[in-house]
Amino acid sequence: MGLTATACGSGPPPAAEPADSPVPAERPAGIVSVLDGMPEGVVFDPVSRLLFAGLRNPGRLAAIDPASGKTLRLLPLPASPRHLGLAPGGEVLVPAEDADTVIEVSPDGRLERSVRVGSHPHDAAAAAGRVFVSNEFGDSVSVVQGARVIETLDAPTQPGGVAAAGDRWIAVVAVRDRVLAVYDAKGLERVGETDAGDGPTHAIALPGDSVLVADTDGGALLRYRLGPAPKLVGRTEVGGAPYGLAFDARRGLIWATLTARNRVEVLRVAGARLRPLRSYPTVRQPNSVAVDPRTGAAFVASRSSNSIERIPPGTTGEAP
Numbered sequence: 075m076g077l078t079a080t081a082c083g084s085g086p087p088p089a090a091e092p093a094d095s096p097v098p099a100e101r102p103a104g105i106v107s108v109l110d111g112m113p114e115g116v117v118f119d120p121v122s123r124l125l126f127a128g129l130r131n132p133g134r135l136a137a138i139d140p141a142s143g144k145t146l147r148l149l150p151l152p153a154s155p156r157h158l159g160l161a162p163g164g165e166v167l168v169p170a171e172d173a174d175t176v177i178e179v180s181p182d183g184r185l186e187r188s189v190r191v192g193s194h195p196h197d198a199a200a201a202a203g204r205v206f207v208s209n210e211f212g213d214s215v216s217v218v219q220g221a222r223v224i225e226t227l228d229a230p231t232q233p234g235g236v237a238a239a240g241d242r243w244i245a246v247v248a249v250r251d252r253v254l255a256v257y258d259a260k261g262l263e264r265v266g267e268t269d270a271g272d273g274p275t276h277a278i279a280l281p282g283d284s285v286l287v288a289d290t291d292g293g294a295l296l297r298y299r300l301g302p303a304p305k306l307v308g309r310t311e312v313g314g315a316p317y318g319l320a321f322d323a324r325r326g327l328i329w330a331t332l333t334a335r336n337r338v339e340v341l342r343v344a345g346a347r348l349r350p351l352r353s354y355p356t357v358r359q360p361n362s363v364a365v366d367p368r369t370g371a372a373f374v375a376s377r378s379s380n381s382i383e384r385i386p387p388g389t390t391g392e393a394p
Contacts, residue, residue, distance in 0.1 A: 089232050089249035090273030090290040092361050093315035093334035095378065100336075100355035104374070104385035107143025109136060112377040115157040116364040121164025122181035125364065125373055127382060128155035128168065135168055137183035140366060140373065143382060147183040157276070157362065159236070161200035169195035169207060176207045176218060191216035191223060197276070201238035201259040208233035208246055215246060217262055225262050230255050235276030237285045243300040245285045247274045254287060256304050265302040278319040278328075280343060286328060288316045295319075295330060295341070295348060310348040312339050318362040322370060327351070329372050331360040338363055338374055338385070357383045 111129030118125050118140070125138040133154035137147040152173035159167030164181035171194050178186045192209025195216070199206050205218040210232055217225040232250030239245065244257040247270060254270040254277070257263065273291020280286050280297065284307070287296040295316060297308040314332030316339070321328055328341045328348060338356050341348040357376035360383075364373045370387040 089234070090275050092275070092290065092317040092359070095333050095336050095359040098336045098355065098358050102357050102374075102383045103354035104356075104372075104383040105143070106357060106381050106383050108380060109138070109143075109145065109375075109382050110380050111136070112380060113375040113382060114361050114377045115155055116362045116373055116375045116382070117158045117160045117166060118364040118366050118373065119160060119164050119166060119181050120367050122183075123366075123368070124181070124183065125366075125382070126158060126166045126179070126183070127375055128158050130154040130156070130377060133170060135166065135177075135179060135183070138382065140371065140384065143384065149179060149183060149185060151177065152188075157197045157235075159198040159200065159205075161205065165200075167198040167200065167205060169198050171195060171210075174209075176205065176216070178205070187221050189218050189221060189223065191218065192226065196234050197236040199236040199238040199244065201244055202241040204259065206236055206238065206244045206246075206257070206259070208236045210234060210249075215244075215257065227257060227262065227264060229264070230267065235274075235287070237277040237279045239279045239283045239285055239300050243283060245277050245279075245287075245298070245300055245304075247277050247287055249273075249275055254285075254298055254304060256300050256302070266304050268298070268304045268306065271296055275317055276319055278321050280321060281323070286319060286321070288319055288330065290315050290317050290333075295328070297346060297348070307346045308348065310341065310350075312341075312350075314339075318360060318374070320363045320365045320372065322365045322367060324367050325370055327365075327370075329363045329365055331356065331363050331374060333360060336360060338372065354385060357381050
């Protein structure tokens, strides 16, 4: 199908970035553990029940005991990641940006495979037995199956965040073109796109073939229903340059970091609407957040203070 062009004249403005967080004015709400190496991307693996953090200096992957904050294993990487993904089997997906490689790590923190993809892989998501990798400087999406790339799909300018809505749709946020592109995970083709706000960065999957996009420059969370004609079905103003996103499916809660304010916002999914519940102070530069689906505990990474903040279960007023 024909896709609407968004670039014109001198081209689109630069891609959105997280805010340069100020010195925190409040004590973080949770328990803060030191993690040297500039942690940024985090995911919680429900199979191993470990927290994984990507370290930027030098590039390593840390497997962490979520209760104690103790690092159990450090896996060297060929280059540092900014964000991490998670496959249904518990494998951690690690885009090593400067090495043009995506790495799959077993739930116990051991290297399974390393695959060369496109230029500067930024994010990754799994669907239909494949891994979809956004190549930020290659304007493409690599489709990895097993130990090889089986397809390279065109993408709008500077693809960033990736989310898989079940095994049907892949959503890719083009951070330079400021659009949300939708791909058929089985047919391996781009089927549609739509405007994605003032400066989108990342996305997470929600129930019902929908995704939530962080419009970082627009200070809002945007919910879309996916398909060949993706549709914006909700916009929630949060301010504060939202960036990191996590979804607690068991409790129907979204955690969104606000990088301009050193806070994390908790919202309830209520149909097509998001209802704000609470906001908590965080460590400085909260670029990523992950949630333990069993307990509801949340984890916020700080590259600027070399730390991980654990916000214990029950802080939202929800039963663990």
